[in-house]
């Protein structure tokens with residue numbers, strides 16, 4: 654029997670369930686994650702679609718194309734704005750969860766790696782992870798982003 658965990662948005666209207674251990678999982682310092690969270694980095698946990706269910710809440714969708722030419726689809730609570738889950742074309746149909754939205758203990762897993770350290774906040778120390786990437790393995794930008802979306806520095 655796999656462990657079932659719950660989580661949800663700030664206002665409490667959007668709630669979800671996930672089962673099992675996230676794969677992949679890691680920290681992302683990319684500009685998209687900084688902007689969509691308003692923070693220095695995102696702590697990502699991916700689940701298979703069959704291991705995720707939305708219990709309640711009204712979600713709003715926002716989609717965009719990243720510099721790699723891949724689609725991002727973000728679903729956030731229409732009331733409070735917390736991202737409840739997202740899907741990245743690069744990860745197929747996996748459901749991405751920002752780990753701060755899990756009920757405590759929110760950060761229940763080990764970090765396998767961190768990516769896009771070329772835009773890591775200068776005040777952060779070493780992240781406890783086995784792998785560290787300046788960009789992403791196989792990363793190949795296809796679009797020249799606006800300056801505000803460029804990484805580095």
Ligand SMILES: [Zn+2]
Pocket residue numbers: 662663664665666667730731732733734735
């Ligand atoms: Zn909410």
Ligand SMILES: [Zn+2]
Pocket residue numbers: 681682683684685686687695
């Ligand atoms: Zn990112």
